[in-house]
Amino acid sequence: MKRTRRFGGWGFTDTKVLPPPAALSLLESTLGKGEALPEASPELFRLPKPQKLPRLSGEVKTDGLARLSYCCGQSFPDLLSLRTASWRRFPDAVAFPVSHEEVLALVQRASEQGVVLVPRGGGTSVVGGVSVPEDPRPVVVVSLERLSGLKSLDGRSGLATFGAGTPGPEVEGALSANGFRLGHEPQSFELSTIGGWAATRSAGHRSTGVGKIEDLVAGVEVALPSGTWRLGPLPASAAGPELRKILCGSEGRLGILTSVTVRVQPQSVQEQGLAVLFPSWEEGFEFCRKLLREEPFPEVLRLSDAAETEFGRHLVTAGWAATVVRDFLFSIRRFSRACLLLVGASGKAGKLVSSWGREARRLGGLPLGSGVYRRWLQERFKHPYLRDAFLSSGFGVDTFETAAPWSQLPRLKEAVRAGLERAAATLSIPILLLCHLSHAYPDGASLYFTFFWPLRREEALFQWQGLKRASLEAILQAGGTVSHHHGVGRMHAAYLEREIGPQGLQALKALAHALDPAGILNPGVLFPAEQA
Amino acid sequence: MKRTRRFGGWGFTDTKVLPPPAALSLLESTLGKGEALPEASPELFRLPKPQKLPRLSGEVKTDGLARLSYCCGQSFPDLLSLRTASWRRFPDAVAFPVSHEEVLALVQRASEQGVVLVPRGGGTSVVGGVSVPEDPRPVVVVSLERLSGLKSLDGRSGLATFGAGTPGPEVEGALSANGFRLGHEPQSFELSTIGGWAATRSAGHRSTGVGKIEDLVAGVEVALPSGTWRLGPLPASAAGPELRKILCGSEGRLGILTSVTVRVQPQSVQEQGLAVLFPSWEEGFEFCRKLLREEPFPEVLRLSDAAETEFGRHLVTAGWAATVVRDFLFSIRRFSRACLLLVGASGKAGKLVSSWGREARRLGGLPLGSGVYRRWLQERFKHPYLRDAFLSSGFGVDTFETAAPWSQLPRLKEAVRAGLERAAATLSIPILLLCHLSHAYPDGASLYFTFFWPLRREEALFQWQGLKRASLEAILQAGGTVSHHHGVGRMHAAYLEREIGPQGLQALKALAHALDPAGILNPGVLFPAEQA
CATH class of the missing domain: 3.30.70.3450 (Alpha-Beta Plaits)
Structure with a gap:
């Protein structure tokens, strides 16, 4: 039976995870009492009438619940706006294509007619990657959830091709039935999809060993206004720059991924x-x-x-x-x-x-x-549910991650701490900052930060903005990347140029313009839409 | 003391490697007798007067020997034209910048003045990557040989930054003095440079273990008409598509690499x-x-x-x-x-x-x-010298390489054999085809082919073209890549679209146009210049 996703929160409605009283006590003794956010409630929204759309192929929903359920992702501002019923940008429709051909038809029609498309996998972006943008044109969310399942398996080469909308458990389930595994297990594993992983350069808990998703992607199929772009699996090549790598991290702006071929390995039982x-x-x-x-x-x-x-x-x-x-x-x-x-x-x-x-x-x-390791393994996919409970208990919480060479990490960690503490002082709030190192490489590692603060309901967005801005400033000044595996989305788009330089931005814009001349594909991610 | 490079052949003048009589006998018994090519002789060339150039900063040579020595690389057609004194396209000058700033000044001046630049590392391209193109504009070869040496070493992160023109032995020499190694050892190791490796997505004999150069490149510095593009070293990121990967394999068309930061490992003695x-x-x-x-x-x-x-x-x-x-x-x-x-x-x-x-x-x-392994290790960099000896003995010889998933390799190997034999039959010549598998990956491997044929001096280019075309057709039809590590150059440029699709070509053109609006950077590599 298909489980129901929770509106305005993480995961499925059949699962609720509450923090033990000890954790709440610790937060309260560190941060004081905050103002709890209300639970999100679809009934509180009054949606504007959808804009008129050209006829689109495949199933397209325009009812209020669909438009509401697919309007954004799981970032702090997304959740805050949903819980306070202040979210304002809704898609005019949600499309549910069932095949590459249907996606292609959608993309081509949308490009001709000037309809903005927001491709969506599991909808778990915490950086605004699937949040409906402000745009005067009609906006359709393209949910890829029906492009699901194992399409082909080349066991001799260890290559498996999946529909882009296949979520984590289905990926590993299909592989395990054939004696293989991918081993890509982001915290969003139960919800997020293989296409979403590729589009955002995701990393999983096992990435230190199995590699990030961009190391695992061997081939892709992409729907573009100009037609189908297929880059078949290759173990390696010197045929110009690796274009498969350009599609990894393209976040829907350089085409809609419809299937992904990944490198899989024989299943392993001796963990x-x-x-x-x-x-x-x-x-x-x-x-x-x-x-x-x-x-x-x-x-x-x-x-x-x-x-x-x-x-x-x-x-x-x-x-x-x-x-x-x-x-x-x-x-x-x-x-x-x-x-x-x-x-x-x-x-x-x-x-x-x-x-x-x-x-x-x-x-x-x-x-x-x-024992402690095994327990963490068992519990890890439940941790994101806790965030909802903290918000309901008056504590703001968000996470961000970066990466840098080993030699720079001590300075980077200290810069983030100092930057967030300064911002918190300015906001006159205490914060609790947690950090772990994960996803290590021979030349460096990722640092993953979690920060808590006591919520003031009317100022929650302002509080978050101050803390978030401070974290990005600290990271960029200390030579870290704006994201190790959450992606750029709309949240980091204005900061990307500082990392990749004006030429890097120019290169991305040139690619977007060449592949999507009408600028209909997920505008606003990677770089602000108005700059396009 | 600086060793002198051989004109119209491989390597240094102080080294000559001759095949043992047994090998020549085997060739003769298989292929019959061919017509020996004459040795290349600079005296046989009459160079056209150089076009007038704008004033360029740094040392610039316009003498005949410099223009001749830097006019092309080491492909079969290059060597054939040099040996028969029929090469026609000479640079109007050769520039020897000594710093990133000098390269930048050159690039900016050339872009303003419409001067074509051909960046050159060790000059060992076997696919026309450094061959002076036909172009009505003045052409300057930019030799990066003076941008040489270790610039910085971050031992804690295992990151070393080299001038782009640093050749293999100098790379390993500087690292070994500090207890590190890169382990990138292409057959051209003694001549080719770290910038050339990055620009062409090179692989080395140890790549199965240490990775291809694009896996080893952590950061780059690039000179562009719009200024300096610096992408510092990062172990990993999700900040949009990995632009460092776009520069790997860009073959000078998306900027001139002036320094490269690579991932190095502690030196290892237990081989x-x-x-x-x-x-x-x-x-x-x-x-x-x-x-x-x-x-x-x-x-x-x-x-x-x-x-x-x-x-x-x-x-x-x-x-x-x-x-x-x-x-x-x-x-x-x-x-x-x-x-x-x-x-x-x-x-x-x-x-x-x-x-x-x-x-x-x-x-x-x-x-x-x-014993056999150690002997191969000792002798391997001498093998390319043999090619010159074979040409002087009447045997044409060339190599090409591809890669594909394991499951496709048997069919690919057979397709190449059949294709070349058909082409040889059409040309009414016998051939000898050798193959090895190298550079293996979990999902596939590279196949490296060597083919010999009896030379007819007047028809040598025609013979080669027939065989080369057959190999490319066979590879593309069997799903292989046009190159695993030699690159695209000018030789494979017309074939690249069949591998990466019209959208891939469009993407590359958009990048080239955005980063080099005047189209002065190595035109003709990756895709034909007239299509730009």
């Missing part, structure tokens, strides 16, 4: 994992950096800083015995600022996990065994 | 290598395919087909005892069509080499120990 407690961030950081010097890499490598470790400790409910042991451990002076590392791998690399544990001990870490 | 004889191509092929299922990969993996193994056997001079053993081996019926595999690795993976040998034995192979 091993371990948690290690390091007395300090610096010791854990060095362990991670050194681990990436030689292959095989771990699949999962995730080092929480002291604040995140402490917060996580309050998030996990455990039996009283485990709690006593845990609390005793953190009470030891040496571990009072402890940082938790999770490391895991499968296949041949899985056999190395225990030796990594020994190496961690040599570098000052305390291996905690596999 | 292990092994040669294995497989009774058939199919058995060796399966061994390679399976080896790439799990990391760590070997660095070197190179499987010669029976014809190449047989030819190689005649190419290597060995002591009489070794020769007796070898000949005995090949006389055994089971090894009469034997295929030689070379496999090698260093670091942790080096420890796996002996277990790979055992696995090869289990799959029907006969491990021959490390």
Whole structure:
């Protein structure tokens, strides 16, 4: 049975995840009391009449609930606007094409008629990638959910082709039935789709080992106003610049991906994992950096800083015995600022996990065994649900991520902390900032930040804007990227030029203009639409 | 002391490599006698007066020898035209900038004044990438040889920045002095440059393990008419499409690379290598395919087909005892069509080499120990010199390479063989076709072909064109790429659209036009200039 997505929140209506009282107490003792946001309620919206649309092929819905359900993604401003019933930009219709040919017909008709298309996979963008833009033209959201499933499998080459709208569980389900796996497991895994992953350069929990999605994409099929663009799978080439890489990260602006061919590997059953407690961030950081010097890499490598470790400790409910042991451990002076590392791998690399544990001990870490790791594995897709609960408890929360070379990461982490604290002081609010290192590479790693603040309902957007702006400024000044795996969307579009330079922006605009002369494909993502 | 490059042939004047008589006998018995090409001689050329140039900054040479020495690369038509003194397109000058700023000034002045620039690294292109194009405008070759050396090293991140004109030995020399290595070793290693590698998406003998150059490039600096484009090193990002990847394979058409930051690894001393004889191509092929299922990969993996193994056997001079053993081996019926595999690795993976040998034995192979491998390692950079000797002995010879998924490679290899044999029959000449698999990936591999034919001096270009065209047709029809690591250059430019589609071509043209509006940067590579 098809599960129902929650309106104005994460995931499915059949699942609700509440933080334990200890976590809320910790937030309240750090941040004070905030003003809870109301739950989102479709009844509170009065939608404007849809603009008249040309006849479009395939199923197209224009009812209010469809227009409301597909109007935006899961960013903080998206959720805030939905919960306060202040969202104003609705699609005039939602299209549900069932084939590449139907998408192509839609794209071509829309280009001729000046209809804006917003392609949408799982709708989980946290950077405004699927939020309906302000545009005087009619806007149609193109949901790719019916372009789903395994289309072909080349077992000898380890290549699998999926419809772009295939969500994570269906991807792995179809592969596992054939003895393969992709191993791409972003936190949005249960909702997001393979096409969305490719379009946004997604990373998953196992990316340190299996690679980011752009490393896994071997071929693509794209619908464009000029027709079908098919780039078949190739292991490598020197036939000019790699155009498959241009489509990864194109966020729907350079065409609508309708199918994706990915590199898959034989299924692996020997997953091993371990948690290690390091007395300090610096010791854990060095362990991670050194681990990436030689292959095989771990699949999962995730080092929480002291604040995140402490917060996580309050998030996990455990039996009283485990709690006593845990609390005793953190009470030891040496571990009072402890940082938790999770490391895991499968296949041949899985056999190395225990030796990594020994190496961690040599570098000052305390291996905690596999229980904490396994628990995290089981719980990880539930964590995004917590955000809704925090918003309903008066705490604002958002996340952002960046990446930089190893040598720059300490400065970058410090710059973000300082920048956010300055912004919070300006706003006269306290904040709680958590950070983990994940997605490590031989030459650097990603830092993932979570920040909480006490909500003032009338000022919530203003509060968020101040904090968000400070984080981007700090990242760009410290040489980080505006995003490691969330993408650019509309939220980071105005900042991209500072990272890629005026020539980079010029290159992207030239590509968009060449492939989509009418400018109908997801305008506003990557770079502001008015600059096009 | 600076060594002198050979005019109209490979490498340095202080080195000459002659094939052993056995190899020439084998060619003669297979192909009959051909007409030897004369050696190239600068005295035979009468250069047209150079066009008048605007004043350009930095050292600029306009003498005949410079214009002659920098007029083309090392493709078969290049060498043929030089040896027969029929080359007609000479630069009006050769510029030798010493800094990014000088390159930038050159590019900006040339763009204003309508002067065509042909950027040049080691000048080893075998696909016309550095051959002076037909163009009514003045043409200046921009030699990057003085932008050489290590500019900075970030040891903690394993990132090294080099001037674009740094040749292979200097790259590894500077890194090794600091305890690092890049491991990028194309056959042109002694001559080609890090900027040239990046611009052409080069691969090296160790690419199966260390990756192609586009995997190793973390950052670039580019000179453009609009100014400097700098993309600093990042381990990964989701900030839109990866523009560093657009510059890899741009072949000078999207800007002149002036420095390149690459991912380097700690130096490794434990290199292990092994040669294995497989009774058939199919058995060796399966061994390679399976080896790439799990990391760590070997660095070197190179499987010669029976014809190449047989030819190689005649190419290597060995002591009489070794020769007796070898000949005995090949006389055994089971090894009469034997295929030689070379496999090698260093670091942790080096420890796996002996277990790979055992696995090869289990799959029907006969491990021959490390001697043959070590010999190949020592001799490999001399092999390109042999081409000159073959041309001087009456045998035409050229190479090309492609890549495809594992499942398509058998059909592709057969299509190339059939296509070339048909073309040879049409030309009424015999050919000898050798092939090896190298640069393997989990999802496929590269096939590298060498073909010999008996030269008719007056028809040599016509003969080559017939064979070359047949190889490209076969590759494209069988789903291979027009090049795995030689690049597109001017030679494959007319074929690229069939691989990347009209939209791919449109995308490249849009990029070129946006970044180089005057169309002065290496026109004719990637796509024909008249289409721009």
